[in-house]
Amino acid sequence: MSTESNALNFAKINNGFRNVFNNGHLSIGLVVPIESYPYGPVPTMQDHIQRVKLAEDLGFKAVWIRDVLFNVPTFGDAGQVYDPFVYLGVLAGLTKKITLGVASLVLPQRHAAQVAKAAASIDVLSDGRLVLGVASGDRPEEYPAINRGFDDRGERFRESVEYIKRMMQGYGQIKNSFGHVNGTLDLLPKPHGERFPMMITGGSQQSPNWGAQHLDGLITYPRSPKIQAHVVDSYRAKVNTFSKRPKPIMQPLYIDIDANDNSPVSPIHLGVRCGVNRLLDYLLVLRDSGVNHVALNLRFNRTPVEETLQKLSEMVLPHFHSDEFSHQAILQKEEING
Numbered sequence: 001m002s003t004e005s006n007a008l009n010f011a012k013i014n015n016g017f018r019n020v021f022n023n024g025h026l027s028i029g030l031v032v033p034i035e036s037y038p039y040g041p042v043p044t045m046q047d048h049i050q051r052v053k054l055a056e057d058l059g060f061k062a063v064w065i066r067d068v069l070f071n072v073p074t075f076g077d078a079g080q081v082y083d084p085f086v087y088l089g090v091l092a093g094l095t096k097k098i099t100l101g102v103a104s105l106v107l108p109q110r111h112a113a114q115v116a117k118a119a120a121s122i123d124v125l126s127d128g129r130l131v132l133g134v135a136s137g138d139r140p141e142e143y144p145a146i147n148r149g150f151d152d153r154g155e156r157f158r159e160s161v162e163y164i165k166r167m168m169q170g171y172g173q174i175k176n177s178f179g180h181v182n183g184t185l186d187l188l189p190k191p192h193g194e195r196f197p198m199m200i201t202g203g204s205q206q207s208p209n210w211g212a213q214h215l216d217g218l219i220t221y222p223r224s225p226k227i228q229a230h231v232v233d234s235y236r237a238k239v240n241t242f243s244k245r246p247k248p249i250m251q252p253l254y255i256d257i258d259a260n261d262n263s264p265v266s267p268i269h270l271g272v273r274c275g276v277n278r279l280l281d282y283l284l285v286l287r288d289s290g291v292n293h294v295a296l297n298l299r300f301n302r303t304p305v306e307e308t309l310q311k312l313s314e315m316v317l318p319h320f321h322s323d324e325f326s327h328q329a330i331l332q333k334e335e336i337n338g
Contacts, residue, residue, distance in 0.1 A: 010248050010292075013197040013216060016099035016129035020061050021217065021248035026287035026320050028312070029062030029101065030055050031252055031297040032087075033080045038300045041071060042078045051305060052091055055098065058313035059321055062099035062131070063091070064252070064295045067106050072141050077299075085118040092126035100126055103219055103252065103295060104133030104201040108153040109146060112163035112178040113187060120168070120191045128192030133219045134161065135201035154205025161198065161214060168195045199250070212238035217248040217292075222270045225285040232290035250293035251286075255279060256300045257308050261315070268300055276315045283316065 010021045020027050033043040034051040052063050065087055068079035088100050123130040136157040143150040159176040166172035167187040174181050200211040201219040218235050232249050239247045254271025263275035265282055272282060283294060301308055
């Protein structure tokens with residue numbers, strides 16, 4: 001592949017990153033738990049393993065785990081309940097190709113050394129399938145429970161990112177509020193490749209330029225496609241000031257798929273209710289706006305989960321996950337082009 005062409009592609013950081021993110025294309029994943037629980041904050045986690053395996057078999061590109069330390073009643077969502085790294089360890093052993101993502105890990109609530117070790121462990125155990133979204137946290141009620149300040153979480157976020165990056169190196173050196181490592185210690189294991197990818201979530205209490213420069217992509221919030229296009233353009237412009245290589249953008253999207261395949265789009269909380277054909281139209285517009293991955297969330301979906309997954313697999317995924325843009329096809333093209 002020529003230098004000019006290669007500059008237009010995203011960095012090939014690990015298998016999981018390459019599987020999900022291809023410049024100019026959109027891929028589809030799922031937020032875990034893959035279930036409907038519209039009337040309360042805590043999911044049942046019924047059939048959760050079987051549904052992740054089904055998602056992989058049906059061709060979804062990624063599953064995304066959340067980091068929710070406490071069930072905060074005012075927030076209204078306990079995520080998948082299980083600790084993200086423990087849960088990812090289970091999924092790493094039960095899946096083979098689907099990307100294992102975290103959207104997103106709240107860095108100020110954890111020690112950076114433990115994050116670096118746990119994340120590298122998952123990356124190795126999954127053959128390089130980890131994509132780590134990172135965030136500063138948005139639930140102020142949690143911080144007093146772990147004796148951490150809420151107002152200074154932005155500074156701790158930056159220091160955590162720096163610490164984790166240094167610990168991916170052999171005998172890294174760093175001194176900040178997380179500790180002093182002078183190059184005589186080595187944190188193991190190292191990631192499957194040179195490193196594992198980290199993507200910033202929203203602003204995470206940082207300047208837009210800092211996020212564009214220091215992390216590998218952006219996890220942004222659902223917006224109308226027209227507004228999202230402006231967010232994409234703004235982020236890409238900032239990335240371009242620091243790098244010749246672009247960085248990907250992804251978003252979640254709550255969906256409620258109607259039994260009528262042609263039902264028009266109507267808004268729900270952070271997402272849409274519509275028929276599957278109109279969802280396809282909506283996703284195509286997001287793709288054209290520059291979004292590279294959408295993680296679908298079925299929390300408010302009224303159709304049986306397995307039925308919804310099957311319908312999405314048959315009527316939506318082929319438009320985005322064709323063989324031409326598959327991970328294996330891209331690898332083959334790179335080999336042909338050198």
